[in-house]
Amino acid sequence: MERILCPSMMCADYGSLKNEVIALDSAGIDIFHCDIMDGSFVPNMTMGIMDIKTIRKYSDKPIDCHLMIENPSSKVDWFIDAGADIIYIHPESERYVIKTLAYIKSRGVKAGIALNPDTSIETVMEMLNLVDYVMVMTVNPGFAGQTFIDFTKDKIKN
Numbered sequence: 001m002e003r004i005l006c007p008s009m010m011c012a013d014y015g016s017l018k019n020e021v022i023a024l025d026s027a028g029i030d031i032f033h034c035d036i037m038d039g040s041f042v043p044n045m046t047m048g049i050m051d052i053k054t055i056r057k058y059s060d061k062p063i064d065c066h067l068m069i070e071n072p073s074s075k076v077d078w079f080i081d082a083g084a085d086i087i088y089i090h091p092e093s094e095r096y097v098i099k100t101l102a103y104i105k106s107r108g109v110k111a112g113i114a115l116n117p118d119t120s121i122e123t124v125m126e127m128l129n130l131v132d133y134v135m136v137m138t139v140n141p142g143f144a145g146q147t148f149i150d151f152t153k154d155k156i157k158n
């Protein structure tokens with residue numbers, strides 16, 4: 001099994017983002033994982049477009065944007081234009097999921113589905129051949145440092 005390292009950039013020191021990006025890049029990380037939260041789909045607000053642009057400015061490594069926002073289809077262009085290489089959307093937050101996945105791919109970036117702990121894999125079974133990645137969340141989206149929800153292990157296994 002291939003293992004890759006994707007540090008969560010919401011945990012970076014924002015007083016020194018440029019240096020954090022350069023240090024992670026030279027430490028050999030694989031993908032910058034960026035948690036985008038709108039304070040509505042999840043009870044927190046985190047990174048935005050300027051942060052993605054800063055990461056893109058100081059590294060050529062892939063950037064993934066995990067959109068924890070309502071109606072992500074209206075905003076995917078913002079993040080692609082800022083430099084994202086992979087966009088994750090939540091089926092719980094989007095009315096036209098497959099249309100949005102197809103649009104993301106048509107823009108030349110990879111598309112992923114992220115699943116809340118209480119969303120079953122069956123919900124998205126038909127869409128699995130349309131995505132490049134599936135993110136199985138092992139905590140409720142919104143915050144770093146939460147306790148691992150044990151039953152999500154079975155979902156990952158399946």
Ligand SMILES: O=C(CO)[C@@H](O)[C@H](O)COP(=O)(O)O
Nearest residue numbers: 008035141142143144145146
């Ligand atoms: O999407 C999220 C939280 O919603 C994660 O990406 C966290 O940012 C990572 O948390 P830790 O692994 O540091 O607890």
